[in-house]
Amino acid sequence: MPSRGRLTDAPVASVPAVAEPYVTFSHLRASLRPRAGALEAVAPAPSALTPDRPADPALARPGADATIPDLRHAAIALHDVTKVYPNGKRALIEVDLVVPEGDFIFLVGPSGAGKSTLIKLLIRDELATTGTVLVAGRDLARLRRRHVPHLRREIGIIFQDFKLLPSKTVHENVGFALEVTGTPRREVGPAVERALALVGLSAQAEQRPNQLSGGEQQRTAIARAMVHGPRIIIADEPTGNLDPLISWEIIQLLLRINELGTTVLMATHNAEVVTALRKRVVALEEGRIVRDEVGGYHRQY
Amino acid sequence: MLSFLAFSVRRAAQGFWRNRVMSLAATVTMVLMLVLLSGLVLVLSGLEAGLQFVESKVEVQAFLNDGVAPERVARLQEQVAALPEVATVTHTSKEEALADWRAQQEAQGRPDLTGLTGTNPIPASLNVKLKDPRQYGQVVEILKAPKGVVAEVLETQRVVDALVAITGVLRTVGLGVMLMVALTVLFIVVNTIRMAVMARADEIEIMRLVGASDAFIRWPFVLEGLLVGLLGSLVTLGILAVAAPAISQLGSTVLREIPVGFDQRLGEQLVLLVVGAGALLGGLGATISVRSYLIK
Numbered sequence: 001m002p003s004r005g006r007l008t009d010a011p012v013a014s015v016p017a018v019a020e021p022y023v024t025f026s027h028l029r030a031s032l033r034p035r036a037g038a039l040e041a042v043a044p045a046p047s048a049l050t051p052d053r054p055a056d057p058a059l060a061r062p063g064a065d066a067t068i069p070d071l072r073h074a075a076i077a078l079h080d081v082t083k084v085y086p087n088g089k090r091a092l093i094e095v096d097l098v099v100p101e102g103d104f105i106f107l108v109g110p111s112g113a114g115k116s117t118l119i120k121l122l123i124r125d126e127l128a129t130t131g132t133v134l135v136a137g138r139d140l141a142r143l144r145r146r147h148v149p150h151l152r153r154e155i156g157i158i159f160q161d162f163k164l165l166p167s168k169t170v171h172e173n174v175g176f177a178l179e180v181t182g183t184p185r186r187e188v189g190p191a192v193e194r195a196l197a198l199v200g201l202s203a204q205a206e207q208r209p210n211q212l213s214g215g216e217q218q219r220t221a222i223a224r225a226m227v228h229g230p231r232i233i234i235a236d237e238p239t240g241n242l243d244p245l246i247s248w249e250i251i252q253l254l255l256r257i258n259e260l261g262t263t264v265l266m267a268t269h270n271a272e273v274v275t276a277l278r279k280r281v282v283a284l285e286e287g288r289i290v291r292d293e294v295g296g297y298h299r300q301y
Numbered sequence: 302m303l304s305f306l307a308f309s310v311r312r313a314a315q316g317f318w319r320n321r322v323m324s325l326a327a328t329v330t331m332v333l334m335l336v337l338l339s340g341l342v343l344v345l346s347g348l349e350a351g352l353q354f355v356e357s358k359v360e361v362q363a364f365l366n367d368g369v370a371p372e373r374v375a376r377l378q379e380q381v382a383a384l385p386e387v388a389t390v391t392h393t394s395k396e397e398a399l400a401d402w403r404a405q406q407e408a409q410g411r412p413d414l415t416g417l418t419g420t421n422p423i424p425a426s427l428n429v430k431l432k433d434p435r436q437y438g439q440v441v442e443i444l445k446a447p448k449g450v451v452a453e454v455l456e457t458q459r460v461v462d463a464l465v466a467i468t469g470v471l472r473t474v475g476l477g478v479m480l481m482v483a484l485t486v487l488f489i490v491v492n493t494i495r496m497a498v499m500a501r502a503d504e505i506e507i508m509r510l511v512g513a514s515d516a517f518i519r520w521p522f523v524l525e526g527l528l529v530g531l532l533g534s535l536v537t538l539g540i541l542a543v544a545a546p547a548i549s550q551l552g553s554t555v556l557r558e559i560p561v562g563f564d565q566r567l568g569e570q571l572v573l574l575v576v577g578a579g580a581l582l583g584g585l586g587a588t589i590s591v592r593s594y595l596i597k
Contacts, residue, residue: 123510124596126597145515145596148596149512149513149596152509152510152511163503163507163510165504176508177512179304180308180508180511180513180517181513181517182302182305182514184304224511
């Protein structure tokens with residue numbers, strides 16, 4: 001699978017273990033300004049971003065714009081993003097966030113703070129009301145509808161409730177992600193075996209989800225998220241249904257995936273894990289980023 | 302592409318079978334609608350054929366009184382033939398008319414009752430063919446002018462006009478009924494496929510998240526709808542094939558000697574229409590059901 005090669009060949013942004021603040025907002029603004037200007041030159045009203053607007057392929061293709069190295073290497077970049085739902089609820093307000101390729105970040109915050117909305121924006125399940133969202137080098141507001149599936153193949157997503165299909169075996173669950181994206185049949189088997197080996201479930205390949213423990217089910221879901229060789233893993237409360245010991249197993253697995261070069265964004269309430277790991281923590285509260293620094297859960301939500 | 306086709310067909314068949322009671326209900330409703338559609342087409346085309354047959358025949362027929370002097374008849378014939386709107390005028394004698402009548406009765410297998418009377422009850426006639434079937438001009442007035450010659454003028458065009466009116470009403474009412482039945486079928490197909498979609502809601506959600514394109518989400522269900530439509534049209538065609546001789550018989554009975562029924566061309570049109578309508582309704586219904594599950 002070529003994307004696996006890419007993970008090791010691509011220049012992975014070197015991530016200092018401890019650096020505060022991680023990416024300054026001034027740095028972020030400086031790096032985003034040229035792109036924002038370029039957007040305005042094409043379309044005079046960037047505040048009215050709609051998916052129907054024709055996309056500029058040069059902007060939508062990763063790495064096409066050599067003048068903005070910071071964002072080309074960023075796995076995720078949000079600039080001044082506000083999301084207002086049709087019912088008037090403001091879920092995200094003026095959010096700025098840059099996640100370099102190869103980073104591991106925690107997204108924390110109380111329920112209703114905007115974590116789920118942020119994740120929906122990243123996978124283009126929702127569109128930002130204003131502002132720019134770049135994921136894997138793509139400007140999501142300008143991404144054509146038919147290119148959305150390609151974006152989603154660059155993102156592996158993991159949920160609290162695993163979302164496995166009960167009638168399918170572990171192998172079939174993982175293979176389903178390839179099957180429904182038109183992968184030739186002969187390539188599915190080897191790719192699934194690699195993904196299962198990564199999460200340590202090769203022996204359970206023929207079992208069904210109800211025969212597995214919670215941790216094994218979540219590892220199956222991780223294997224499914226990894227089978228496309230994604231650039232980014234988004235984990236939404238992956239340990240929410242698991243006991244502490246199993247939670248640590250899952251975290252270790254995500255850390256290993258991150259070490260192999262995949263960017264990981266993990267939304268969680270698990271204060272113990274967040275505090276222990278000394279990774280970058282982005283805290284959302286009432287739709288705003290209230291904190292963006294390394295280490296510490298700081299508040300009990 | 303091949304794996305996409307295999308995937309879609311397999312899932313469509315699975316979906317149809319898993320939800321078979323509802324799928325069969327949809328198919329039966331589809332059959333009822335298609336039979337109705339075929340019936341309407343058959344009746345309309347029968348009437349159409351009847352119209353053409355009648356129109357191709359004599360447009361104005363004047364029945365003559367018995368015992369009129371042949372010269373008077375000949376003069377009248379000349380007068381009418383001289384009119385600008387008339388193409389030809391032919392004279393049918395009483396004997397010829399009787400022979401025609403007998404031949405007609407025999408063709409329909411009815412007993413010849415004319416032999417029982419000693420005299421010939423069929424009148425002689427003047428048959429006027431018009432250049433334009435709708436332009437009468439003065440034909441009828443001139444035919445009626447000489448006293449005692451013409452007993453009755455049968456304006457076939459009047460009959461044709463009545464037939465046209467009936468056909469028009471039938472067409473309008475029929476189309477209205479068809480439209481309502483088609484809508485019902487559409488709703489039933491939409492419902493059936495929506496149940497299939499809901500049974501797969503988890504799968505569809507996962508498909509969207511892992512980056513399946515809309516085609517992979519949509520086509521299995523559209524194929525399932527097409528399956529309902531095509532199965533319905535096949536059953537309908539079977540029913541029609543079995544009923545075809547009876548329909549032809551009925552057609553010729555109702556419309557007397559007018560040659561209607563299952564000819565080759567009508568058959569082909571009907572097959573196309575039934576299959577097309579079935580596939581269209583099935584595919585459309587499925588497309589509507591699955592729409593809200595696609596990428597926003």
